[in-house]
Amino acid sequence: xxxxxxxxxxxxxxxxxxxxxxxxxxxxxxxxxxxxxxxxxxxxxxxxxxxxxxxxxxxxxxxxxxxxxxxxxxxxxxxxxxxxxxxxxxxxxxxxxxxxxxxxxxxxxxxxxxxxxxxxxxxxxxxxxxxxxxxxxxxxxxxxxxxxxxxxxxxxxxxxxx
Numbered sequence: 001x002x003x004x005x006x007x008x009x010x011x012x013x014x015x016x017x018x019x020x021x022x023x024x025x026x027x028x029x030x031x032x033x034x035x036x037x038x039x040x041x042x043x044x045x046x047x048x049x050x051x052x053x054x055x056x057x058x059x060x061x062x063x064x065x066x067x068x069x070x071x072x073x074x075x076x077x078x079x080x081x082x083x084x085x086x087x088x089x090x091x092x093x094x095x096x097x098x099x100x101x102x103x104x105x106x107x108x109x110x111x112x113x114x115x116x117x118x119x120x121x122x123x124x125x126x127x128x129x130x131x132x133x134x135x136x137x138x139x140x141x142x143x144x145x146x147x148x149x150x151x152x153x154x155x156x157x158x159x160x161x162x
């Protein structure tokens with residue numbers, strides 16, 4: 001049901017442009033400051049695979065882009081919300097506690113399926129693990145496939161899961 005809400009929201013808002021360490025985990029990649037991204041066509045597909053389609057959803061859900069969970073003596077930093085709409089993105093970077101921004105190695109968009117943004121088991125875990133109590137703040141930057149960017153800063157208390 002929530003999926004249909006976001007689909008309606010995306011259509012209603014139209015999706016115009018928006019301005020603007022000690023980790024472990026399977027989805028880490030070093031960020032290169034000279035990393036080049038290539039823009040993609042913005043023809044709406046109805047499958048939420050372009051910036052035009054996913055920007056309204058990611059903008060509306062910005063407070064939920066990340067979450068921190070204390071589990072088994074670790075801090076787990078989740079990116080599930082962003083990864084669920086990754087098909088309209090070309091980049092995701094994050095920094096913890098004011099540290100160096102790191103690139104997340106996003107799984108491919110499943111364009112030949114009914115659910116191109118689905119997160120599969122073989123795509124790896126949607127989180128990065130840190131030592132207990134490590135994550136105090138998180139900075140996130142996403143790069144849409146039209147090459148516009150958006151970012152957010154989160155304090156632990158704002159994204160800590162109960």
